[in-house]
Amino acid sequence: MFSKEESKRIRQEFWISFGKSFPRKWILYNTKVKDLSFKFHFERKYARVSIDFEQSDLERRKELFEKFLSIKSILLEAIPDLHFEPSYILPNGKEIATIYVQIQGVSVHNKNSWQETMLFLKDTMEKLELVWWDFEDYIKS
Numbered sequence: 001m002f003s004k005e006e007s008k009r010i011r012q013e014f015w016i017s018f019g020k021s022f023p024r025k026w027i028l029y030n031t032k033v034k035d036l037s038f039k040f041h042f043e044r045k046y047a048r049v050s051i052d053f054e055q056s057d058l059e060r061r062k063e064l065f066e067k068f069l070s071i072k073s074i075l076l077e078a079i080p081d082l083h084f085e086p087s088y089i090l091p092n093g094k095e096i097a098t099i100y101v102q103i104q105g106v107s108v109h110n111k112n113s114w115q116e117t118m119l120f121l122k123d124t125m126e127k128l129e130l131v132w133w134d135f136e137d138y139i140k141s
Contacts, residue, residue, distance in 0.1 A: 047117045049124040050100035065097040078127040
């Protein structure tokens, strides 16, 4: 078991290492669509790449999510294991919509799983970004 401070240090070390291993500018929050972001997650039991729809306006969230559903076959062709969740509750209780893929059996606290996780995060985000670039105008309209 790690203390809160030790866990924070390990997480920072991972993300610094990831940034140095794959130095590029990711889309992440720079979608230019309010409350639509691409995210990396790396926890104690899994790693995840997601597209999160955090709009407080439920109709706008549904509209954006449906646009992604309309290109679902293209997304699944790029990343077959994607999950589409129109209603997902975050640990803080906030409801969002999300599209994600994750791998199990890796841990931010286990440096032996870092390389596998880094490759998963990089490869998956690159695939999502390619689809985004192809359909960005459609999504934003």
